[in-house]
Amino acid sequence: MKRFLVLVFALGFIFAGCAEKQAVKAEQPAMQETAQKAAVPEPVKKAEPAPVAAKEEPKRVETVPVTEVVEAKPVMTTFENIHFDFDKYNIRDDAKPTLKVMSDWFVKNKSAKMLLEGHCDERGTNEYNLALGERRAKSTRDYLVSSGVGKDRLDMISFGEERPLCKEQTEECWQKNRRVQFIIKNASEGSRK
Amino acid sequence: MKTGVRCQVSGVSKKRKKVLCPLALLLFCSFALFLLFTIHCSLFTAAAEAKVYVDITSPEVKKLPIAIQEFNGKEGKNIADIIREDLDFTGFFLCLDRAMYIESSLQAFNSKNWTVVGAEAVVKGNVNGEQNLIVTASFYDVFENRELFKKEYKGEKGSVRQLAHSISNDIYKHITGENGIFRTRIAFVAEDEDKKGLYIMDWDGTGIKRLGIKGDFVLSPHWSKDGARLLYSSERGGKWGIYLLDFTKMTERNIFEAKGLNMTGNFFPDGDEIMLASSKDETYGLYSLRISESRLTRITSTRWIEVSPAVSPDGKLVAFVSDKGGTPQIYIMSKNGYDIRRVTFEGSYNTSPGWAPTGENIVFVGRSSGKHQIFTINPDGAGLKQLTDRGNNEDPSFSYDGRFIIFSSDREGVNGIYIMRANGESQKRITPAWLRAFGPRWSPN
Numbered sequence: 001m002k003r004f005l006v007l008v009f010a011l012g013f014i015f016a017g018c019a020e021k022q023a024v025k026a027e028q029p030a031m032q033e034t035a036q037k038a039a040v041p042e043p044v045k046k047a048e049p050a051p052v053a054a055k056e057e058p059k060r061v062e063t064v065p066v067t068e069v070v071e072a073k074p075v076m077t078t079f080e081n082i083h084f085d086f087d088k089y090n091i092r093d094d095a096k097p098t099l100k101v102m103s104d105w106f107v108k109n110k111s112a113k114m115l116l117e118g119h120c121d122e123r124g125t126n127e128y129n130l131a132l133g134e135r136r137a138k139s140t141r142d143y144l145v146s147s148g149v150g151k152d153r154l155d156m157i158s159f160g161e162e163r164p165l166c167k168e169q170t171e172e173c174w175q176k177n178r179r180v181q182f183i184i185k186n187a188s189e190g191s192r193k
Numbered sequence: 194m195k196t197g198v199r200c201q202v203s204g205v206s207k208k209r210k211k212v213l214c215p216l217a218l219l220l221f222c223s224f225a226l227f228l229l230f231t232i233h234c235s236l237f238t239a240a241a242e243a244k245v246y247v248d249i250t251s252p253e254v255k256k257l258p259i260a261i262q263e264f265n266g267k268e269g270k271n272i273a274d275i276i277r278e279d280l281d282f283t284g285f286f287l288c289l290d291r292a293m294y295i296e297s298s299l300q301a302f303n304s305k306n307w308t309v310v311g312a313e314a315v316v317k318g319n320v321n322g323e324q325n326l327i328v329t330a331s332f333y334d335v336f337e338n339r340e341l342f343k344k345e346y347k348g349e350k351g352s353v354r355q356l357a358h359s360i361s362n363d364i365y366k367h368i369t370g371e372n373g374i375f376r377t378r379i380a381f382v383a384e385d386e387d388k389k390g391l392y393i394m395d396w397d398g399t400g401i402k403r404l405g406i407k408g409d410f411v412l413s414p415h416w417s418k419d420g421a422r423l424l425y426s427s428e429r430g431g432k433w434g435i436y437l438l439d440f441t442k443m444t445e446r447n448i449f450e451a452k453g454l455n456m457t458g459n460f461f462p463d464g465d466e467i468m469l470a471s472s473k474d475e476t477y478g479l480y481s482l483r484i485s486e487s488r489l490t491r492i493t494s495t496r497w498i499e500v501s502p503a504v505s506p507d508g509k510l511v512a513f514v515s516d517k518g519g520t521p522q523i524y525i526m527s528k529n530g531y532d533i534r535r536v537t538f539e540g541s542y543n544t545s546p547g548w549a550p551t552g553e554n555i556v557f558v559g560r561s562s563g564k565h566q567i568f569t570i571n572p573d574g575a576g577l578k579q580l581t582d583r584g585n586n587e588d589p590s591f592s593y594d595g596r597f598i599i600f601s602s603d604r605e606g607v608n609g610i611y612i613m614r615a616n617g618e619s620q621k622r623i624t625p626a627w628l629r630a631f632g633p634r635w636s637p638n
Binding site: 130 | 412456588
């Protein structure tokens with residue numbers, strides 16, 4: 001969880017510099033991946049052919065799986081909301097890191113399905129806002145599909161301006177409300193309301 | 194259950210009571226019909242001539258100076274006050290201050306007492322009874338020194354407002370030649386414990402009732418032309434469906450549901466076909482639906498947003514909102530989807546189109562200096578007029594006589610429902626301050 005948050009924040013800060021951002025984006029998840037892949041098979045392979053080093057290896061066999069479980073669970077239920085500009089439904093650059101993490105997560109969680117909830121701020125006409133919320137969900141869905149997530153794993157719904165996270169009349173608050181929210185639909189994973 | 198015995202003069206009341214109590218309805222229906230005839234036959238005295246006192250179709254209406262005297266008897270002042278409020282709101286009457294009157298309510302009508310105070314028409318009346326009221330209203334022409342009509346209205350004490358509204362309707366009809374809106378109702382959406390439900394009230398904001406429909410969210414409803422049915426979109430269990438409520442049976446039916454966002458427009462004049470916006474099968478666009486056959490016809494297909502279809506009163510055109518030009522704007526097309534043309538060009542946000550009953554103009558919401566205001570425009574794009582300028586104003590629609598516009602506004606803090614004349618005059622809130630209310634639509638009768 002923490003690692004994930006750090007990752008998101010790091011990417012957010014570097015957002016200003018485009019070139020750098022891409023480099024980091026490519027690196028960090030890659031590091032994460034290799035670390036995990038290296039960690040898991042290593043003990044299995046080494047434990048059998050090299051019984052000589054038995055003193056060190058049992059420790060590694062035991063510790064690595066533990067950290068992996070801790071890491072995987074929270075990530076599954078806490079995808080950050082992504083945000084949109086006023087009256088717009090295009091995916092902003094600051095949303096892309098989250099979506100990248102998410103498409104990676106889908107690769108790992110092969111049976112997972114997700115509901116994409118589109119929301120708007122209170123300004124604007126109800127019906128138009130519902131359509132706007134739906135388009136925000138759809139842009140998000142299309143973005144995830146283009147990065148390899150199966151279409152059938154992503155459902156969409158729009159709540160327009162009906163479920164604001166914040167009820168003050170400030171730009172800060174409106175920005176919070178112009179969002180797509182992610183609800184994991186696996187039966188075993190408690191969904192968030 | 195407090196079922197108001199409405200004034201039997203109005204045939205319209207038959208439909209209204211159904212909302213309140215289906216059982217009482219049958220009784221009243223027959224009763225009302227019976228009285229309808231007797232009253233029409235016996236009580237109209239001088240309604241034969243069709244003199245129009247106020248030509249409300251002319252652009253410069255001269256208000257008719259009218260004196261509305263306190264009625265004698267129980268609730269007499271109340272009745273006179275309601276009539277006064279009703280007539281005053283229309284903008285076609287100049288209601289003279291009672292302090293000016295020379296003639297007392299107990300005296301017989303004498304035109305000399307009224308010419309000096311400048312009244313051209315006078316209303317006098319008596320109320321008899323305690324629980325069951327019998328109200329006799331007399332309406333006089335001062336210049337001609339004669340009674341224009343005298344009519345009897347009956348009802349329970351609890352239905353005194355309806356009684357007074359019926360008198361207003363008769364006066365209005367006599368003076369303008371058109372039917373008044375004083376017995377109409379408003380269907381609207383209001384919030385209760387974070388859930389949005391469907392509500393109904395009289396046009397003056399009294400008699401608010403919640404309709405017991407399911408679901409957490411509901412959008413602005415549409416009336417059928419006969420006032421007996423209500424069409425609306427509601428989100429239930431993660432699905433947006435379109436529902437039809439039948440007031441005669443107090444039943445609700447799901448008439449359309451599909452994956453995606455489904456939002457209903459209004460009825461075509463035949464009362465069976467409707468327009469709707471749907472993202473069914475991910476083909477975004479506008480559809481028509483023939484309810485009796487459940488037959489869906491795609492009218493437009495788009496990759497943009499297209500919502501809020503509004504069928505013109507003659508059923509030939511559909512106004513709608515599309516962002517295909519980059520911002521939401523109002524467009525018009527033929528019923529079959531041809532001849533699409535853009536209507537609004539001012540501003541970057543124009544939504545919620547609704548037709549005037551004549552089809553001569555369209556009321557809509559436009560964003561101006563960051564706030565939402567109500568505008569009217571001709572279907573050809575000319576004649577843009579801004580009608581509101583305080584707070585945010587949404588969900589406008591015309592009354593069925595085209596004289597008034599109802600809308601919602603946050604100008605006084607909590608979102609509430611307001612009415613105004615079609616030219617923007619006399620804006621007033623009709624819902625109480627404690628009720629968060631939206632999406633009003635005026636009943637046709």
